[in-house]
Amino acid sequence: MKNSILSLLVVAALVACKKSETTTMDTAGDSTAITTPNDSAALNTDSTVMPSDSTSAGTGKTTGTNLSTQDKKFADAAARGGIMEVQMGHLASTNASNAAVKSLGAMMVKDHSKANDELKQWASAVGYTLPTGLDADKQKKYDDLKAKKGVDFDRAYTDLMVSDHKKDIAEFKEEASKGSEASLKAFAGKTVPTLEHHLMESEKAKSAVK
Incomplete structure (x- = not known):
């Protein structure tokens, strides 16, 4: 009887350990799916377009408004x-x-x-x-x-x-x-x-x- 009880306890412990490992792996997998850093980088890349657009507007060409x-x-x-x-x-x-x-x-x-x-x-x-x-x-x-x-x-x-x-x-x-x-x-x-x-x-x- 004692041996049977010990065997059951060992099996239960092993099952619990495997379940814990599976939960940890799932959580880790979920966290790697988060792409917030990449998204923010994309936003920063888009925002850098604005300065180049605005500077291209200034050609330095003389117009009727700035003639001497x-x-x-x-x-x-x-x-x-x-x-x-x-x-x-x-x-x-x-x-x-x-x-x-x-x-x-x-x-x-x-x-x-x-x-x-x-x-x-x-x-x-x-x-x-x-x-x-x-x-x-x-x-x-x-x-x-x-x-x-x-x-x-x-x-x-x-x-x-x-x-x-x-x-x-x-x-x-x-x-x-x-x-x-x-x-x-x-x-x-x-x-x-x-x-x-x-x-x-x-x-x-x-x-x-x-």
């Missing part, structure tokens, strides 16, 4: 001046009596229309809004010229073309040397020879008017 005062002043004056040259050139083609003056007007329309388009392309590229009409002073010059006919028109028009182009050349040279925005400076510099040619032709036409 010189650039804005020049662009506005060049836009208004170009509009006036085209409008007065059209007047010359109808109101002038001298062939040289008519030819001068046609050249002004062609060359200044091209320059105006280039200036508009620049403004679009940098996001700057150019004037689309004449200021009060240029509007008065246009209205006064429009009222003239024949020789009176020829004299008035050629006088204006000489004086205006002298002023334009000075302004374009100033922008080419003192401007801040590279593409606008380049536009001003390459347009100077055209303006100098206009001045020369204007002086010739003025001399041809009797």
Whole structure:
């Protein structure tokens, strides 16, 4: 009897020990399934994307909002001046009596229309809004010229073309040397020879008017 009881106790002890080991292994297995550290690492990886996105937005490119005062002043004056040259050139083609003056007007329309388009392309590229009409002073010059006919028109028009182009050349040279925005400076510099040619032709036409 004693041996039977001892045998039963040993078997019971062995069963209890195996059950304890099984519980410990299950618990360990469950704990290894927890992936919180990996998840948090993934979150940290995602969060590092934000700084690179935000820094890519800053290109350092000049825009219409950070142009220098010189650039804005020049662009506005060049836009208004170009509009006036085209409008007065059209007047010359109808109101002038001298062939040289008519030819001068046609050249002004062609060359200044091209320059105006280039200036508009620049403004679009940098996001700057150019004037689309004449200021009060240029509007008065246009209205006064429009009222003239024949020789009176020829004299008035050629006088204006000489004086205006002298002023334009000075302004374009100033922008080419003192401007801040590279593409606008380049536009001003390459347009100077055209303006100098206009001045020369204007002086010739003025001399041809009797």
